[in-house]
Amino acid sequence: MKYEIILTAILVALPCSMLGCFLILRKMVMLGDAISHAVLPGIVIAYLVFDSRDPWMMLWGAGCTGVLTTLCIEILHKRFNVQEDAAIGVVFTFLFALGVILISVFAHNIDLDQDCVLYGEIVYVPLHRMDIGVLSVPVALPPLILVNAIVFFILIVFYPYFKLSTFDSAFAAGVGMSVGLWNYVLMSLVSFTTVAAFESVGAILVIAFLVVPAASAYLWSKQLKTMCLLSLGFAIASVCIGYMIAQQWDVSISASIAMGSGILFGISFVIHTSGKVIVRNKQ
């Protein structure tokens, strides 16, 4: 029971914290938060088109808008030279507002928002099961395993490309690499991972995993490979700490795990800065 929750959390943590490393270096770290808001019009349109609140339709709508969001952000940033953070802000507020307007016009008398129809709750993961052969597994697990497989396969196989296009896009373009393509691949991976993870564990946890472990790791190492490994480590550690907090005080598991990652960041930060102070004093 309990281990299934921890396993689910770790399966969300791994791809998110890995992608987070690339996002933080590209200054696109709030993309997860942006997607969490921007999926609203997709949900409403999926509802209007299919006339149902079926979870799969909602997921489909959310996935499409997720990719659309990242595309718009990329285009604004690359083609029209809008700053990354401004591009993110413009696109997600616009899409979220569009969703709110669509709800007030077409669907104001039913409950239709991310909280009700898309965001899952990690506590219920062990309750919602399916049978694969003789095994009974939580419904959330197979898609998450698939997401992990895809994300890690692409990131590991094409690692040099992602690395180069992240650190020095001008040089990458100079040696004939299609920087745009790798950007779009990375962004699509992010939107695909976040939407799939929203469905099983809710938004706050996904956003926290995208940002915080990578930010903590960035304090310790400026080498991409080490940073990725550290980020994965921090993510798993925050799952363990968070679960203990949740068990101790009987509170929301997602929130505790997100808090756990914050605590780890705090510890890293304090050690990091105090280390600097000591070094400076010795000098």
Place this chain on the structure above:
Amino acid sequence: MYTKLICWIGCSWILLLTACTTTPSEKNKRPTIVTTTGMLADAARSIMGETADVIALMGPGVDPHMYKATEGDLQKLTSADVIIYNGLHLEGKMSEVLHALEKKNPSVYAFTNGIPSTKWRVLDATAQIYDPHVWFDVALWNEGVKALTVFLITKFPSDSVAIQRRSLDYQNQLDQLHVRILRQLDSIPVAQRVLITAHDAFGYFGQAYHIEVRGLQGISTVADFGLNDVSQLVQYITSRKIKAVFIESSISEQSIRAVVEGCTAKGHPITIGGTLYSDAMGSAGTPAGTYIGMVEHNVHTICQALR
């Protein structure tokens, strides 16, 4: 030095947390019934009496659409002998999970399934979306209670006679309550029978007791009210000369204040009639802490303000 200190503090804290993780309390002999809302817990408690432990996951004042589960909830749900939930998507994502669980586990029961589907209020006919707030129509709630009793008897057959007796008692109280509400609301002049609240939860109430219900917002709480909504409502209130609007316990009162100010500006002073319990009951121990008390409080508040 600082580094070491902080490491030690961190480690000791983590150790402390692991050391005192709670151990589950000793197995209780009485069966446990877990419900989602307080209203369902009240019904289950009335039917089962002292023979079962009834736990509601959502406390007083909690909006069921927005409820965030805790770690202990899973423990409660998995150790429960019977799980009762409202259904019709009242509990959001949780309804979906429990609905899937219901198909495999005969101990999970959707309360609204005990009410004939023809009596559900239709919100969207093609998408088959229905209003989940069935507890506002006492007669409808009573039908649900009857079906729930049948279900509980199949679960606890050894106790069937007592369950039946307690349930009939409760149903009697509900019947009386229904009649009492009709009589009390009769005291309001027909022209004044308009219930205005922040969000559309009182549909069943209006339907059952012949009161026109106007909400500022739709059922969904994410779509904020528009400027037009406010001005239309203000127009409506002034033209009908309605005396009072109401606040709901689980919704912010900000929105309805805008309406009050709009009406006052138009020269039609309007009062806030009081707080109604919509999606959750009052605190345990207070009069509104039971289903019957909550409904009585609502009806009393409405009568006082509109008469």
